[in-house]
Structure formats: C-alpha cells, structure tokens
Amino acid sequence: MTVEFHTDRESWLLSRRQRIGGSEAAAVLRKDPWNGPTGVFYSKLGMLRDSDYEPEWLTLGRRLEPVVADIYCERTGHEVDDPGEFTIYNTEDVMFATPDRFVINTGAVLQLRTAGSNRSWADGDR
Numbered sequence: 001m002t003v004e005f006h007t008d009r010e011s012w013l014l015s016r017r018q019r020i021g022g023s024e025a026a027a028v029l030r031k032d033p034w035n036g037p038t039g040v041f042y043s044k045l046g047m048l049r050d051s052d053y054e055p056e057w058l059t060l061g062r063r064l065e066p067v068v069a070d071i072y073c074e075r076t077g078h079e080v081d082d083p084g085e086f087t088i089y090n091t092e093d094v095m096f097a098t099p100d101r102f103v104i105n106t107g108a109v110l111q112l113r114t115a116g117s118n119r120s121w122a123d124g125d126r
Helices: 009-016 022-028 037-044 056-076
Strands: 002-005 087-090 095-097 101-103 109-114 120-123
Touching: 009 087, 022 037, 022 095, 056 109
Parallel strands: none
Antiparallel strands: 002 087, 087 095, 101 109, 109 120
C-alpha cells in the first residue's frame, strides 16, 4: 500500500482519476442509485467538472465531518486521528480509499456520514 499526501483539492482529484475508490465501486457494479459505470467513466476521463458530480448534500457532508467526528468521540469515548482531507491510500492494483478518520484506540477506519437534518452517524467501531 502507498500513501499520497496532497495539499490541494485539484491535485487530489487528479490522482483519484487513476484508480477506483470505495465510493465509486458501487456505481461500477450498478448498485449506486445516483451514479453508474458511465458516470465513473466520464469522471475518470475528466469530462465532468467537480460541480457536475458533487451535489450540495455531498459538499455539506464533507464540511460537517469535523462536527460529526466530535460527536462520535463524545458518544463513544474513542479518540480519532484525521489523516488529512487530501490523503489517499492506494492498493497495489486499482483501488484507493480516502478515510475520514482512524479510531486511535482500535485502529478502525471511521467513515463519517450525515443523513438529513435530524440524523447523523459514523460507520466504524461504535
């Protein structure tokens, strides 16, 4: 596994075009109700602008990650480490991941999510 540390969104997005990420795997397999293989194909070729494939709910979720991480820590007693917004973990072949946080005392990967105005959750060690 290799780790890439990017300092800006543009270089991070450019690097993401080289491999399939966890959030794109479902689209490639036709299991994502909002995206499919064609959308992933166009994004990998750079034929879509960021605004074309990042809806407002995704932008809001990304910006709320620190808040959801704080709530997760308060409710579970766990501490988390932020690898950085533009850090990419690559496998040896075609997959990559951009973990939101790592749970320090368990080593688990924590993916943070928001779900509407009255619900939020964190996937990982609870």
